Amino acid sequence: MQAIEKLKAIPKAQKYRYALILLSSISFLGPLAYLPQLTGNSDLCGQLCMRRFYLYFPGMSVQDFFTHVSVAYIGVISFCLILLTTFLFGRLWCSFLCPVGGLAELGSRLLNDRWKIEFRSLPQVQIRYGYFGVYLVLMPLLGISACTLCNFITIPRLIEALSGEYRGLLYILSSVGFVNLGLLFILGFFASKGRAYCQLLCPIGAANGLMNRFGARFGFTHHIRVEKNRCTGCNVCARSCMCGAIKMIDKVAVVEQLSCMSCHECVDVCEWNAIEWTTASRHKTPKRIKKGVEIFPEPKWAAINPINEPATASNSSVGKRLNLGRLINGLIVSMVLAFVLTTTAWNVLAG
Amino acid sequence: MRVLFLGLSSAFMLIIFSMSSLEAKERQTDPDGCLICHALEGLQYVDKKGVLRVASIDKADYFSSLHGSVPCTDCHRVKTYPHDVKEALADCAGNCHVEEPSKGEAFTHKAVVKEFQKSTHGQGRVKDFGGGDRLDEEAEQNPSCRRCHSNTAYIPEHQMAKFKSEFEHTNTECGKCHLGETWMNQFSGHILRRLVGSRWNKQDINQSCTQCHADLKRMAKVKLEDSDTKQKNPASFRWQHSVESYERTLHSRLLEVGEEKGASCLDCHIQRGEGLHGHGILKDEHKLASTHPDQLGKTCGAVGCHEYAKSALNSGFVKTDMHALDQVAIPDVRALFDPNNWHRSWFWGGLISLVLALLMLLGSGFWLLFIYPKAKKSADPLLGSERFEQVMLGRKPKKAPVKATAAKTNVSQKTADAPLPSIEPAIEVNKANLAPTEPLPTSSGERADE
Numbered sequence: 001m002q003a004i005e006k007l008k009a010i011p012k013a014q015k016y017r018y019a020l021i022l023l024s025s026i027s028f029l030g031p032l033a034y035l036p037q038l039t040g041n042s043d044l045c046g047q048l049c050m051r052r053f054y055l056y057f058p059g060m061s062v063q064d065f066f067t068h069v070s071v072a073y074i075g076v077i078s079f080c081l082i083l084l085t086t087f088l089f090g091r092l093w094c095s096f097l098c099p100v101g102g103l104a105e106l107g108s109r110l111l112n113d114r115w116k117i118e119f120r121s122l123p124q125v126q127i128r129y130g131y132f133g134v135y136l137v138l139m140p141l142l143g144i145s146a147c148t149l150c151n152f153i154t155i156p157r158l159i160e161a162l163s164g165e166y167r168g169l170l171y172i173l174s175s176v177g178f179v180n181l182g183l184l185f186i187l188g189f190f191a192s193k194g195r196a197y198c199q200l201l202c203p204i205g206a207a208n209g210l211m212n213r214f215g216a217r218f219g220f221t222h223h224i225r226v227e228k229n230r231c232t233g234c235n236v237c238a239r240s241c242m243c244g245a246i247k248m249i250d251k252v253a254v255v256e257q258l259s260c261m262s263c264h265e266c267v268d269v270c271e272w273n274a275i276e277w278t279t280a281s282r283h284k285t286p287k288r289i290k291k292g293v294e295i296f297p298e299p300k301w302a303a304i305n306p307i308n309e310p311a312t313a314s315n316s317s318v319g320k321r322l323n324l325g326r327l328i329n330g331l332i333v334s335m336v337l338a339f340v341l342t343t344t345a346w347n348v349l350a351g
Numbered sequence: 352m353r354v355l356f357l358g359l360s361s362a363f364m365l366i367i368f369s370m371s372s373l374e375a376k377e378r379q380t381d382p383d384g385c386l387i388c389h390a391l392e393g394l395q396y397v398d399k400k401g402v403l404r405v406a407s408i409d410k411a412d413y414f415s416s417l418h419g420s421v422p423c424t425d426c427h428r429v430k431t432y433p434h435d436v437k438e439a440l441a442d443c444a445g446n447c448h449v450e451e452p453s454k455g456e457a458f459t460h461k462a463v464v465k466e467f468q469k470s471t472h473g474q475g476r477v478k479d480f481g482g483g484d485r486l487d488e489e490a491e492q493n494p495s496c497r498r499c500h501s502n503t504a505y506i507p508e509h510q511m512a513k514f515k516s517e518f519e520h521t522n523t524e525c526g527k528c529h530l531g532e533t534w535m536n537q538f539s540g541h542i543l544r545r546l547v548g549s550r551w552n553k554q555d556i557n558q559s560c561t562q563c564h565a566d567l568k569r570m571a572k573v574k575l576e577d578s579d580t581k582q583k584n585p586a587s588f589r590w591q592h593s594v595e596s597y598e599r600t601l602h603s604r605l606l607e608v609g610e611e612k613g614a615s616c617l618d619c620h621i622q623r624g625e626g627l628h629g630h631g632i633l634k635d636e637h638k639l640a641s642t643h644p645d646q647l648g649k650t651c652g653a654v655g656c657h658e659y660a661k662s663a664l665n666s667g668f669v670k671t672d673m674h675a676l677d678q679v680a681i682p683d684v685r686a687l688f689d690p691n692n693w694h695r696s697w698f699w700g701g702l703i704s705l706v707l708a709l710l711m712l713l714g715s716g717f718w719l720l721f722i723y724p725k726a727k728k729s730a731d732p733l734l735g736s737e738r739f740e741q742v743m744l745g746r747k748p749k750k751a752p753v754k755a756t757a758a759k760t761n762v763s764q765k766t767a768d769a770p771l772p773s774i775e776p777a778i779e780v781n782k783a784n785l786a787p788t789e790p791l792p793t794s795s796g797e798r799a800d801e
């Protein structure tokens with residue numbers, strides 16, 4: 001009974017999203033896996049891999065980079081398409097299609113909340129990009145393969161194992177597979193809303209998040225935007241956001257575009273139409289102007305929280321906190337850059 | 352009428368037959384008279400092992416073959432008659448009837464043979480290019496040349512088009528100056544065929560290696576010499592399953608889907624360099640082996656592969672295990688109970704999964720029977736829900752003991768002076784996530800109470 005009620009409580013649009021995830025899982029994963037099989041592959045690795053071609057190895061040349069690209073050319077093309085849609089419409093791949101993040105989420109939603117761990121309040125941006133930096137430049141150097149903590153092999157192999165294929169079972173029981181399975185459980189099924197792997201460890205998601213943040217700077221792109229004058233601060237959206245992308249700051253919902261997946265759930269649950277997946281302005285000129293006065297002011301849809309507002313008693317501390325986060329972000333970027341520079345210099349000096 | 356028709360048609364067939372035998376006209380005079388005996392039908396003998404051997408040569412076959420114009424003794428250097436079987440073995444490591452046209456020297460495989468003899472494959476019975484008895488070879492551990500260089504696919508299918516166009520090219524372009532059939536035959540027939548025809552793709556190469564190395568029964572019999580003690584020991588599990596472990600790598604998987612950027616066995620396992628012919632497969636521990644740790648930078652850093660591997664900074668990268676045993680199959684169910692296998696990851700993986708699954712199963716049953724009927728119907732996540740309320744929703748900490756953790760997130764606490772009433776609507780709107788209104792201990796404590 002309870003389950004049925006819960007099902008009924010899912011916003012209609014979200015039901016479509018779940019259905020789409022299931023559909024794409026069937027298309028991408030074994031035993032059918034017909035999308036990969038169109039290219040002659042049986043899983044998402046090798047030519048389809050979207051996670052390896054941008055790795056940085058000290059001393060690598062442009063030629064090396066293109067070798068990596070040409071090996072995984074299908075993955076590279078898909079990756080570029082994903083980034084393009086993300087720029088224009090938000091992370092639709094992640095929220096509506098990705099079988100890897102999607103299945104973990106659906107699995108988690110089947111479980112009762114009381115068994116789960118709440119990861120959403122962690123400083124996910126810093127963790128994600130910290131790990132992303134390590135993943136890009138340090139792990140290749142140490143010889144830790146990109147495949148080590150890869151959910152894009154774990155989920156396909158798990159499905160294979162469940163459908164009785166030997167290869168999948170062997171992978172799941174291998175030491176790498178076993179660790180990955182553990183990750184899938186802890187950061188997937190037993191994570192609140194099931195997207196902790198996406199939030200913290202997925203390099204595709206990290207790159208995609210950067211693109212999302214970049215796209216949100218433009219007014220003509222579709223992203224999740226808040227009209228703060230409408231927001232009542234009821235925080236329903238923040239509770240239901242699977243990515244922990246919404247934070248209540250000064251009783252207004254603020255969307256972190258680096259984390260938001262444009263899944264629309266916040267849009268569906270907000271009863272005040274204060275949050276929307278939209279371009280910045282739908283109407284260039286307000287329609288209802290009388291004697292120069294806007295009677296119903298046009299909504300100002302803002303994707304990015306303006307953090308440079310004049311400090312008042314209540315938001316001065318806000319400014320401070322964001323600066324701490326930004327400081328760490330800056331550190332991450334500069335450390336990655338410094339690493340690249342020093343290794344390049346080392347290689348030049350060592351001949 | 353009928354008889355006439357039959358007579359005519361059989362005459363016609365006779366003509367056709369005689370024409371086809373005309374085609375295989377004698378292309379050499381048989382100066383040593385080998386064919387006097389060997390052309391006899393039914394020239395057979397029983398060898399020492401009692402195997403019936405056929406020694407007759409079909410003239411038509413022979414003369415229409417590629418070597419139909421080469422006298423027998425050019426390759427089978429028989430001096431006395433009747434000859435011993437061994438004496439007749441062809442040895443291409445000697446000089447060959449092909450002349451290298453620019454220098455006019457007879458071609459020889461000597462350099463290749465030398466390289467091969469030093470390699471791990473050449474360590475046992477040295478056969479040079481005389482393969483000897485094929486039946487003996489089956490039982491041999493080390494391969495002779497022809498095990499890999501069989502002529503079954505003389506020019507591989509995928510090279511045929513290229514071979515034809517190059518052949519055309521030598522006829523038209525090279526033939527303008529290099530007149531004379533001998534040169535053209537030598538060049539097109541031999542050198543070109545080797546330049547183009549024998550260029551295997553990586554899949555072909557792997558196939559020639561896996562013929563033997565994927566055969567687990569055969570590999571189980573292999574004994575390898577320890578380079579220090581010179582003792583022969585059975586090959587390790589890792590060694591025996593090298594093909595299977597390789598098949599799990601991207602190197603192999605790319606080749607499987609026809610992506611030539613993958614790496615074949617030889618790509619990593621042969622010594623490369625000036626004057627080498629790609630036959631130097633050495634044991635990993637050999638200092639010069641391409642797979643010796645000192646050489647890996649050069650091997651992985653080959654042009655078109657991982658060129659950055661040459662940089663000393665990538666020494667970690669080149670040590671990636673390309674034959675990891677993690678995903679090598681469990682031979683059979685009995686292996687599960689063999690203590691020798693208990694260090695393998697599938698054993699531990701399976702054991703831990705089993706224990707966890709049992710715990711989950713028992714725990715769920717216990718929960719359903721005893722705890723669930725009394726439990727609160729909706730609950731917060733086990734861990735971190737308090738922090739979520741404070742950090743993400745900006746709610747004040749509710750209970751004194753939580754303050755210690757809340758102090759860490761002091762900033763959010765400061766901003767979180769939202770009066771409780773403003774949260775009330777949230778509770779009404781979202782019944783599923785109904786927050787408990789009375790102060791509660793932490794979730795774990797709550798579970799313990801029940």
Ligand code: SF4
Nearest residue numbers: 045049147150152153
């Ligand atoms: S395991 Fe992951 S990183 Fe490795 S090839 Fe497959 S998808 Fe790419």
Ligand code: SF4
Nearest residue numbers: 094098101198202205
């Ligand atoms: S973040 Fe990664 S795993 Fe998650 S949905 Fe996006 S691509 Fe898939």
Ligand code: SF4
Nearest residue numbers: 231232234235237270
């Ligand atoms: S649900 Fe709507 S009104 Fe409530 S906090 Fe979110 S955006 Fe504001």
Ligand code: SF4
Nearest residue numbers: 241260261263264266
């Ligand atoms: S902010 Fe809204 S659209 Fe973005 S992830 Fe959260 S719920 Fe989905």
